[in-house]
Amino acid sequence: KQEVTQIPAALSVPEGENLVLNCSFTDSAIYNLQWFRQDPGKGLTSLLLIQSSQREQTSGRLNASLDKSSGRSTLYIAASQPGDSATYLCAVQTGANNLFFGTGTRLTVIP
């Protein structure tokens, strides 16, 4: 069974700092990997999707990489802002069309 782990569980950084969130998965047979953001009590907002054949995707200040062979993905956030404070979740999609989620990293950006 696919297991997804995110480290660290929580992270606090001062505003303006660059940061990296980590995601690892046990089975490299994935269809894609997605990064989501979740604000307290809200649903998930899709940030980036990386297909299994891709190595990275970028959107604004966000860059996600994927190394399938080692079962790892990173989400890089440049020049962090207080509005980036949220829980970040990674999820891997298998061929069976369901997602396996990590437990998330709770990010706090301090003004």
Add this chain to the structure above:
Amino acid sequence: KAGVTQTPRYLIKTRGQQVTLSCSPISGHRSVSWYQQTPGQGLQFLFEYFSETQRNKGNFPGRFSGRQFSNSRSEMNVSTLELGDSALYLCASMGLNSAGELFFGEGSRLTVL
């Protein structure tokens, strides 16, 4: 373009009752999947429907069921509610050309007393 809409947003039930939650996907999306989110277990996949057929199912008891209508709207039902069913239930839709990208609704928060 409207996003994924879930109703109701909040509800409170007592043990033994049943509940039905509704999800309207993004227009044109035919795949709808459901997830349960709890502090202890995180996000767990319940089931996925495509063109009114259940295509995949997670590891939940038979008390959890769902269906999808011809307009792609989906409902999930939980019968004989237990305290442990208290959770945020999230629905996501996916389009045929979205490369597997899921779009989530705001969720339905169920509290079982």
